Amino acid sequence: SGFYMALMLAGLKSINTEIWSAARLDGVSVWRLYIEIIIPMMKFTFLTCAILLSLGVVKAYDIVFAMTNGGPGQSTWVPAYYTIDAYWQKANLGLASAAAVMMLVITAVIFIPLVLVTACQQRRQEARVQ
Numbered sequence: 001s002g003f004y005m006a007l008m009l010a011g012l013k014s015i016n017t018e019i020w021s022a023a024r025l026d027g028v029s030v031w032r033l034y035i036e037i038i039i040p041m042m043k044f045t046f047l048t049c050a051i052l053l054s055l056g057v058v059k060a061y062d063i064v065f066a067m068t069n070g071g072p073g074q075s076t077w078v079p080a081y082y083t084i085d086a087y088w089q090k091a092n093l094g095l096a097s098a099a100a101v102m103m104l105v106i107t108a109v110i111f112i113p114l115v116l117v118t119a120c121q122q123r124r125q126e127a128r129v130q
Helices: 001-013 015-026 030-041 044-058 061-067 079-088 091-129
Strands: none
Touching: 001 044, 015 030, 015 044, 030 044, 044 091, 061 079
């Protein structure tokens, strides 16, 4: 959506243009410029977009409900839809709570290590600069 495009554009604008110019003067090809300079400098922007998009997918109940109502069958169910269906349709608070906790655990297992590794890389990078 437009929000993620604006976030990526802001990440690109945050890269110092002198780095691009110096690389081009050194004869770096466009592909190497992207692979070795632009993409590594935008890793925090990519991480932010990945987290926000993944959280949006996990909780995408409204889109599934409005478009397909979970059908045909259960083919378009997402975790949030399953959780809400377990509570409202099946009146099973325990199952709905367990599903919600599992969504939290899965999200945490995926993103906490990613954030920690990225933070460690940032600290090492800052230590090298100083």
